[in-house]
Amino acid sequence: MTTVPTAPTLLPVLDxxxxxxxxxxxxxxxxxxxxxxxxxxxxxxxxxxxxxSLVATxxxxxxxxxxxxxxxxxxxxxxxHHFKVLVDAGLLTxxxxxxxxxxxxxxxxxxxxxxxxxxxxATTTGPR
Amino acid sequence: MTTVPTAPTLLPVLDxxxxxxxxxxxxxxxxxxxxxxxxxxxxxxxxxxxxxSLVATxxxxxxxxxxxxxxxxxxxxxxxHHFKVLVDAGLLTxxxxxxxxxxxxxxxxxxxxxxxxxxxxATTTGPR
DNA sequence: CCAACATATTGACACCTGTCGATGTCTGAT
DNA sequence: ATCAGACATCGACAGGTGTCAATATGTTGG
Numbered sequence: 001m002t003t004v005p006t007a008p009t010l011l012p013v014l015d016x017x018x019x020x021x022x023x024x025x026x027x028x029x030x031x032x033x034x035x036x037x038x039x040x041x042x043x044x045x046x047x048x049x050x051x052x053s054l055v056a057t058x059x060x061x062x063x064x065x066x067x068x069x070x071x072x073x074x075x076x077x078x079x080x081h082h083f084k085v086l087v088d089a090g091l092l093t094x095x096x097x098x099x100x101x102x103x104x105x106x107x108x109x110x111x112x113x114x115x116x117x118x119x120x121x122a123t124t125t126g127p128r
Numbered sequence: 129m130t131t132v133p134t135a136p137t138l139l140p141v142l143d144x145x146x147x148x149x150x151x152x153x154x155x156x157x158x159x160x161x162x163x164x165x166x167x168x169x170x171x172x173x174x175x176x177x178x179x180x181s182l183v184a185t186x187x188x189x190x191x192x193x194x195x196x197x198x199x200x201x202x203x204x205x206x207x208x209h210h211f212k213v214l215v216d217a218g219l220l221t222x223x224x225x226x227x228x229x230x231x232x233x234x235x236x237x238x239x240x241x242x243x244x245x246x247x248x249x250a251t252t253t254g255p256r
Numbered sequence: 257c258c259a260a261c262a263t264a265t266t267g268a269c270a271c272c273t274g275t276c277g278a279t280g281t282c283t284g285a286t
Numbered sequence: 287a288t289c290a291g292a293c294a295t296c297g298a299c300a301g302g303t304g305t306c307a308a309t310a311t312g313t314t315g316g
Contacts, residue, residue: 024184033174040172046161056152075306099262099313110245117242203276227283227292
């Protein structure tokens, strides 16, 4: 099997991060490079990195827009925009409770993305 | 000034990738997020991802501009530009032999970068 | 129903970026 | 010395991106 050892419900993210094989495995085709680049562009921004880091370090694992606005020092629409980019990329989930919107990490999404960059055979063995 | 002694230092890369702690460790500060974002922007491009992948999968570990131009289907100045971005980011090294310029992976650079994205306490250096 | 609030969307703006043609620079060979 | 070839740099252009003010949407409480 290629991957997806246990993917019961979190498919969209893993799907996004499983766009292609690890970089060092085989030369990337044009379309694979496009997909991976789109994922990386989603996180290649200071504000979005701080948002990811903020969510990842929360005890309860979630952050609302209002909190993030204070921490980042950006206008509310800007924060909403960045959150949307991360959700669209499949890295965060959005849950609206009452008036507030809570964002949380999609489990395994960042790690899967990191796995595509590692040159050392990390997980799944690769018998060529 | 432009004399850049062929210092065999592998430091700049690791230095670049060690700009900050892993995302999930502590909330990123503004300047740390800037540095990490600059690194990620360097690889968040289809052409540069293909170049990295091309170099990483070569048996001898190096690729010259001419070869890359053919594979990517881009003009020679464009390929040179992308290589320069990757070298400046500390991900590739450039060695000129005769008329040709050979690019190779900086050992551990990509892996260090990937380590900053992983949420699970990975290997990497665990000081302090 | 209405007011207050949190969030999302829209529109506009300045800025950055990928691309290529033209040109410069350096090396190896005739 | 001169020429050809590989590569880097420059200048210019189109397209993408981050930011915010203004506005829209939707929810809670009175």
